[in-house]
Amino acid sequence: MLPGVYYKMSNLFCPKCGKETDIFYDNVCSDCFIGKKILIESPDIAYARICPACGAVFKRGKWSLKENEITTIIECVNDNLFKNKEAANLVLNLSHKQLDHSRYRVHVDAQADIRGAPIGYSKDIEVRIHWDTCETCSRISGGYFEGLVQIRADKRIPTADELRKCQEIAQDVALRSQEKGDRLAYIAKTESLDEGLDLYVGLIKLGKQICKAIIDVFGGKYSESPKLVGQKNGVDLYRITFALRLPEFVRGDIICANDKVIEVQSCGKHISGIDIETGKRFIENFNDILEMRHVGKRDNAVNAVLVSDEGKTIQVLDPETYETIVLKRPEFLSAEPGNEIKVIKTSRGLFVLP
Ligand SMILES: [Zn+2]
Numbered sequence: 001m002l003p004g005v006y007y008k009m010s011n012l013f014c015p016k017c018g019k020e021t022d023i024f025y026d027n028v029c030s031d032c033f034i035g036k037k038i039l040i041e042s043p044d045i046a047y048a049r050i051c052p053a054c055g056a057v058f059k060r061g062k063w064s065l066k067e068n069e070i071t072t073i074i075e076c077v078n079d080n081l082f083k084n085k086e087a088a089n090l091v092l093n094l095s096h097k098q099l100d101h102s103r104y105r106v107h108v109d110a111q112a113d114i115r116g117a118p119i120g121y122s123k124d125i126e127v128r129i130h131w132d133t134c135e136t137c138s139r140i141s142g143g144y145f146e147g148l149v150q151i152r153a154d155k156r157i158p159t160a161d162e163l164r165k166c167q168e169i170a171q172d173v174a175l176r177s178q179e180k181g182d183r184l185a186y187i188a189k190t191e192s193l194d195e196g197l198d199l200y201v202g203l204i205k206l207g208k209q210i211c212k213a214i215i216d217v218f219g220g221k222y223s224e225s226p227k228l229v230g231q232k233n234g235v236d237l238y239r240i241t242f243a244l245r246l247p248e249f250v251r252g253d254i255i256c257a258n259d260k261v262i263e264v265q266s267c268g269k270h271i272s273g274i275d276i277e278t279g280k281r282f283i284e285n286f287n288d289i290l291e292m293r294h295v296g297k298r299d300n301a302v303n304a305v306l307v308s309d310e311g312k313t314i315q316v317l318d319p320e321t322y323e324t325i326v327l328k329r330p331e332f333l334s335a336e337p338g339n340e341i342k343v344i345k346t347s348r349g350l351f352v353l354p
């Protein structure tokens with residue numbers, strides 16, 4: 001038994017309209033009970049806001065990611081249906097037809113009941129798309145940025161290869177953030193300078209993520225300095241400069257570290273390479289190395305003749321002075337006496353390169 005509904009035997013009449021009925025709702029027939037009640041109220045025309053540039057949709061007060069246009073249209077109609085709060089068991093049927101580039105007709109068919117009395121609704125609603133540039137697109141076209149990532153190298157100029165790789169990493173990080181829904185995670189502008197690269201980023205968070213991703217690959221460090229640039233709705237607005245420094249040494253550098261002479265293979269949180277005096281592998285935490293300096297580069301290596309190999313020592317002919325020099329035999333040496341080998345002259349003397 002439904003509350004408020006009185007089931008009686010036949011041959012009873014509605015006291016309001018006189019119609020024969022055996023089900024009463026509040027003591028009248030179902031038609032009299034429903035009377036002027038309305039299941040759904042809705043406007044004739046509803047508006048959907050979509051960005052023509054990126055397809056973002058304005059929903060419930062904010063811009064959301066692009067979605068299927070039909071989904072937007074149906075949701076827009078749904079948001080414009082104001083249902084009678086007394087209604088229960090609502091079954092809604094929406095069918096759409098595109099009228100032109102910016103207009104749809106959506107037919108709404110609904111069935112429900114109010115305290116057991118059936119009530120229906122049927123109407124055509126026209127949805128008009130209001131093409132409106134979204135916040136992100138207007139920021140992008142306005143060159144808006146929140147952060148500046150300055151990519152430099154410590155005590156040297158970054159190489160073209162490093163900068164290319166850094167740019168790739170930055171773009172990758174931005175793309176991944178965008179895919180996760182951070183629509184402002186874009187690189188607004190890239191500026192090549194003599195001393196490095198400047199990346200203007202749409203989000204502060206992106207600047208930090210880019211620095212971390214680059215340091216993961218190359219090592220180095222970064223610092224942040226905020227600058228107050230204004231206010232928006234009473235909140236201070238900051239622009240942050242991220243000063244990123246790639247490490248001082250790169251692959252192929254010959255350095256003197258903790259009194260060993262190392263050809264650098266990689267330099268990040270750790271420096272790894274070959275000790276060219278002994279031929280042994282070298283790996284050390286960057287911060288644990290007390291003294292480090294640059295003594296040469298593999299590019300400056302020259303050919304020299306291996307005069308003799310005595311097992312523990314070798315003799316090499318200095319290509320400039322033609323003096324015979326005695327060196328410790330490095331483990332990696334495979335040349336025979338009489339062959340040419342690569343050597344490098346440094347402030348620490350002559351060394352054979354692997
Ligand atoms: Zn009646």
Ligand SMILES: [Zn+2]
Pocket residue numbers: 051052053054055056133134135136137138
């Ligand atoms: Zn947009």
